[in-house]
Amino acid sequence: MKKYILFLLTLGLAVLQSCDLDINENPNSPTAKLVTPEYVLPGAITSTASNIVSYNSYGAFLVGYQLPGHGISGYGSTYTYNFTSTDNTALWNNVFANLRDYEYVIKEAETDSKYLLFASVARILKAFNYQLLIDAYGDVSWTEGLQGKANLTPAFDDDAAVYEALVKEIDLAIKGINDNREAIGILLIQEYSDPLFGGNLDKWKQFANNVKLRLLVRAEGSSIDSFVKTAFGTFSDDGFLLENALVDPGYNASGSQNPFWNTFHSSISGTITTPANYYIPSKYVLTFYNGGVLQDDIRGALIYKGFPTVVTGQLGDETNNPDSPDYSWTGTNVVDGRDNARIGLFKSRTQSQPIFLLSEVHFLLAEAALNNHVLKGDAKTNFEAGIKASFEYLSTKASGSYIEDEDEDGNLVRRHNPERDFKAYVEENAGKYLADYDAATTDEQRLEAIITQKYIALNYIHGHEAWNEFRRTAYPKISGTSATATFVSISSQSNRSDKLPVRQIYPQAEYNLNPNVPKIANAFSNPVFWDAD
Template identity: 40%
Template structure:
């Protein structure tokens, strides 16, 4: 957390008070001490988009999305999993910055009915950020956190209790959206739904569904069962949740995925786009090894069929990513479809495909009434649609797609062909799954495919919860597991299960940081066997 920042704030406050006592009222109108929600909210939402990219990129190394490219060194804890308090601390820092912004909005608007929309949005986004934080680190500062100088050393709350309160916070937000009249229009400051409160209700309810499914197999099962009641009457997302404050090919204003993996606004290629390549494990869900999917494969991977692929921890024989063009293993960036849709594209916080996969699992397990097979098939269709769309939300053209063959993007046609080519493959053909466990495997495996590169943090959480997509314990076959060849994990699957608290916490809040935490033996509470 940014405790140092709080200390500076406190010091500054003391100086201001002293000066005022000596000089009287001498406020500088050009240095505001407060900001309105209208100013803070769009910046906070944009910052959360960047934090989402940060979480996804960090988790991508752990859950088999990408691996180290040949020709690069310094992989250290990435391939050995020998995490320290200095490993992967960025997500912690970035998300607490966002949380402080949302908490400020909540406090400033709590008693103002004209700002009910900003209050509700901030609550939803507070939940969104805290959920990612708990999924990475477990117990976190919560009830005593986000109070600035009033509490610089907050205690850590049990992760189960945090999750439970996050659900209740979503209930509050949904109630506000449903029962408030908005005298101030949020259209200009809402860089996600442009003031569409119905969409915010559906987002909050779908986020609630994600949380409840995640805790349904834990000690919070009875709580989850009670909270499921009536959710279907509110409804769930049928469109992607996308942040776009006006990204463009301008320094400091590019889509954060584009900036990280392709190039900056001046055209300098990103090192992240060349130092990583696709994993052989993830590729098996496209190249016919486990699933044949040349349709999404061609828009997710550049030069599909010839994409450089490797295994995490292979330091000698992994392919070297060519110098140009960038990024070598991701979809053709000139075409602006797939997972990278250009410097002006929005950043997805939640995909419609995930919404339908969540619904499918809820229906399968009788948490909610509904058709699990229909939701499963709709989820795959939504995955095709998202990948086929360009930055404007239109089905992309076929220009420059490696200039090898003419490609016509048609969601319905390609989806039908995909289903036909994988007939009786129970990871695709839901009717071929003989048991509920096989159906769950199909749901989570297809979710993994839909989240590929875009939201690896969610794929990792679902893998830890369910064990899907499946890996072969102890194997070093890159098609059977995404565990690093150089893993030091004593677990049967040779994987880590969490990240460690950052060094800043031990420096500034050492009395409250949980002790004895290990990346191999201290699970997040929803972790399966």
């Protein structure tokens, strides 16, 4: 019931925002008094979850998770990578709109101290969202950003400098939680105001450490390497969030369903969406399941319809790509005959939306340990835990339970057991260091294994993170032009040796309104600071 109430509050806030209400304007008006942090925060968190779905789609095209099948047009820049200021504008616009909500919460706490805990949570998500922008666009407006009408032409800050600022923002947020959680007069965050952790401040601090970890791992070896190496020694003693970070404002099948389902499966009325109707996976990504590179029968069947006979194609091959069979990512044998519940990627219209996977946390910890930053467990332990977490996520129902089958004695046993499935996976790939960590003989091979397994775990969930990691490490490996050896479009217009883009272009509306927006000639130059290029 509380989640349903939360969704009504979130929906109400969305209606106000759709009417162009400026929540920083007319603070004494009756309407503005209704828009307080305890109502703004849940709407902002829910928007973050929706934005992640958009980022997933943009990244999924770039790393081979998805591509348009035969019979659909309008994907010119997706094939050529010749992105302009009119492509993918929602990546910028929606995240900045989301950031304004978090900034509002932070500013409210400056004048009303009872909202200091809300401000700390908002700071964590402010850092989370700014990293999304930087990883896609590079320089952003940070110092002068989010001021609304007070500054319509903010200066842009160097992306590396903002990364440093984000780490400090996270530290400030954790300190704010510690300083204020038991202070007199402070308003605690209740379940209805927090669709991510239900007001659990310890989990918020652990999640903050996860975000900080992602920032530092990505920036290590870059122009701010000295800062990064020092910052690795400044994690709070709260530990890391060792569970999937799932947003659940009360998604429901009759009103507002899960945004991933709504985008990649079907509408509330049951109408198939364009991705479900026309998109197919690449031949390249299937090689990590069908034995081309690795054998992974269990996750292959959990993800792909008809596995191992999956309809696939190559990005940009409009002549030869086949028609989509519809719902390519609905898995094989993923329905529980007892309650009709599903596992895999598409569990339910009401499933929670992941914004940070446990598998990714373990792979980040593994890479950190590989680079001599042992924060929790060694590299091998975290590498293996990351694979197990991937099996766990895919084999769990939306309710958190599992499919059980009767064994030969009539006892119910879990169909998919992560420990058992992991063991079988390593055995069928014995000697292949991408899955069998002990088979790696160099740190470079170990890094390749970590990033490749992250690529597999993020498949069709967080495509943008897979794209970020490829640009940073060039893993998983690609080569040549064969459809099974590369995810690069055969219609690419990139002048780079790898035939890929390196960034997005700022939206035209930003150029029209702000002379300080960096002038970017094309998507093939001016990479993000952490991109070794």
